[in-house]
Amino acid sequence: MSRSSVSEEVEKHELEKEASHSHVNEQGDDLEPSSSATRSMHDNDVEKDGATLTLVESKPSISNVKSVPNGGTKAWLQVCGAFFVFFNTWGILNSFGIYQTFYEADLLRTSSPSDISWIGSIEAFALLFAGLVTGPIYDKGYAHELLLVGSFLIVLGQMMIGLCHEYWQVFLAQGICLGIGMGCLFVSAVAILSTYFTTKLATATGLAAAGSSIGGMLYPIIFHKLQPHIGFPWTTRVLGFITLATLAVSNIVLRVRVIPATRRKFFDFPAWKEAPYVCFTLGTTIAFIGLYAPFYYIQLYCLQTKIMDANLAFYTLAVLNAASTFGRIIPNLIADHIGPLNVLLPCAFVCGILQYCLIVTRSTASVMVVIALYGFFSGTLVSLPGTIYVHLAGPKNRSLIGTRMGMGFAIAGFGVLIGTPVSGAILNATKFEYVWIFGGTALIIASVLLALTRLTQGQWKLWVKV
Incomplete structure (x- = not known):
C-alpha cells in the first residue's frame, strides 16, 4: 500500500474516533462505555501494511458485569432514590387497608367489601402490568x-381522591391514575438498581424496598391522626404534598448508568421455554x-370480631408494615450470601402457615404476634422477586x-388483581376464617x-446458592 493510502486510512479512522466520542457525549455522562471500549491500546491495535490503526468501540454495554460499581456515593444515592419510589408505590398500596375500612364505614358505605377492594387491586395491577410498556420505554x-410522568400522576391522583364522592370517581383517581x-x-x-449492583444487589434492593413498608406504616398513621380533625379531603391533600416532596428526591x-445498546422487544418468547422462569x-x-388479604382485612377483622377497639385495631396495619421493614432488609442481607430464591421459598411457606394461624387468634396478643411475624416474612415477596429475575437471566x-x-411482573399483576376481591367475595358469603384459608393455601401452593x-435452576442440593 502506498504512503498516501495509509495516510488516508489513518485519517478516516481518526474521524470515526471523533464521531464515536461525540456519540458518547450525546448519551450523557452517566452512561458507561462497554468493556471493549476500555480495553488496552494493545488489544485494540491492528497492523495494516505497516500502519497502526486504533479501533474504537463506544456503545454502552449492559452485559459488562465487571464494570458494575457495587458501591460508592452515586450507587447508594440510587438506593435512596429507589427507597422513595417504593415509599410512594408499594407503600401506598400497603396502606390501602386504612382506606378499605374508611370507605366501608363512611365514603362508600353502600359498596360491598369486594367492590371496594377492587380499587386497591386495580391500583396494584396497574403498577405491575405497566412494566410491559414502561420497560421498553426505559x-x-x-x-x-x-x-x-409517574410522579405527576401519583401526586395528581392523590389530590383528586379528596374531591371524590362516588365509587367511580374513587376508582378512577385511586385505582387508575x-x-x-x-x-x-x-x-x-x-x-x-440492577445496573449499579451485582454482588450486593439483594441488599441494595432490600434497603430500597424498606421504603414500601415504612410508607405503609406512616401513611395510615397520618391518615388516622388527621382525618378526624381536618376531614377526608384535606387529609388526602396533605398526603399528596408528602408524595410530591419525597418523589422530588427520586x-x-x-x-441511568447504562442502557442496552440495542432496542428491546416487548416480549422474550424464549424465556417461556425455560422451566425456572415459568415456575417462578x-x-x-x-x-x-x-x-x-391481611393487609386489606386485618383491621376490619379485629373490629368485627371485637378482638380490639377501633383505636387499637388501627395499629394492626402499622405493626404489620413496621415488621415488614425488617423483613425487607434482614432476609435480603442473607440472600446475598445464600441466594435470593433460598430465602424467598421458606418465607412464602411461613406466610401461608401464619395466615392459617389467624383462624385461631382470639386475643390482642395473639393477633399482634401473628401479624408482626407475617409482616416480617411477607417483606421478601416484594423485595426479592426483582433480584431473582436478574439471577434467572444470568450473565448471558x-x-x-x-x-x-x-x-413476569405483568403476569403477577393478575394475581394481585383477583386476590383481594375474591377474598372480599368470600367474606360476603362466609366468615373471616375462610378468607385466611384462601390466602394461606395460595401461599403454600406458591x-x-x-x-x-429451585429444583430446575440449581438442582436439589441443600447448600446450592440459587
Whole structure:
C-alpha cells in the first residue's frame, strides 16, 4: 500500500474516533462505555501494511458485569432514590387497608367489601402490568421522563381522591391514575438498581424496598391522626404534598448508568421455554393472590370480631408494615450470601402457615404476634422477586433483564388483581376464617412452585446458592 493510502486510512479512522466520542457525549455522562471500549491500546491495535490503526468501540454495554460499581456515593444515592419510589408505590398500596375500612364505614358505605377492594387491586395491577410498556420505554433512554410522568400522576391522583364522592370517581383517581403513575416508577427504579449492583444487589434492593413498608406504616398513621380533625379531603391533600416532596428526591438523584445498546422487544418468547422462569412467574402470581388479604382485612377483622377497639385495631396495619421493614432488609442481607430464591421459598411457606394461624387468634396478643411475624416474612415477596429475575437471566441475558422482569411482573399483576376481591367475595358469603384459608393455601401452593424453580435452576442440593 502506498504512503498516501495509509495516510488516508489513518485519517478516516481518526474521524470515526471523533464521531464515536461525540456519540458518547450525546448519551450523557452517566452512561458507561462497554468493556471493549476500555480495553488496552494493545488489544485494540491492528497492523495494516505497516500502519497502526486504533479501533474504537463506544456503545454502552449492559452485559459488562465487571464494570458494575457495587458501591460508592452515586450507587447508594440510587438506593435512596429507589427507597422513595417504593415509599410512594408499594407503600401506598400497603396502606390501602386504612382506606378499605374508611370507605366501608363512611365514603362508600353502600359498596360491598369486594367492590371496594377492587380499587386497591386495580391500583396494584396497574403498577405491575405497566412494566410491559414502561420497560421498553426505559430501555430507549427515557427513564427520567418516566419518573416525571409517574410522579405527576401519583401526586395528581392523590389530590383528586379528596374531591371524590362516588365509587367511580374513587376508582378512577385511586385505582387508575395512581396505579399507572406507580407503574411508570417501579420498573425504572428496579432496573436502575440492577445496573449499579451485582454482588450486593439483594441488599441494595432490600434497603430500597424498606421504603414500601415504612410508607405503609406512616401513611395510615397520618391518615388516622388527621382525618378526624381536618376531614377526608384535606387529609388526602396533605398526603399528596408528602408524595410530591419525597418523589422530588427520586427525580433528583436517580440516574441511568447504562442502557442496552440495542432496542428491546416487548416480549422474550424464549424465556417461556425455560422451566425456572415459568415456575417462578407462576409461583409469584399465585403468591400475590393470597399475600394481601391481611393487609386489606386485618383491621376490619379485629373490629368485627371485637378482638380490639377501633383505636387499637388501627395499629394492626402499622405493626404489620413496621415488621415488614425488617423483613425487607434482614432476609435480603442473607440472600446475598445464600441466594435470593433460598430465602424467598421458606418465607412464602411461613406466610401461608401464619395466615392459617389467624383462624385461631382470639386475643390482642395473639393477633399482634401473628401479624408482626407475617409482616416480617411477607417483606421478601416484594423485595426479592426483582433480584431473582436478574439471577434467572444470568450473565448471558443481562440485556433482557428488563423484558423478563416486565413480563413476569405483568403476569403477577393478575394475581394481585383477583386476590383481594375474591377474598372480599368470600367474606360476603362466609366468615373471616375462610378468607385466611384462601390466602394461606395460595401461599403454600406458591411455595411449591418456588421449590420447583429451585429444583430446575440449581438442582436439589441443600447448600446450592440459587
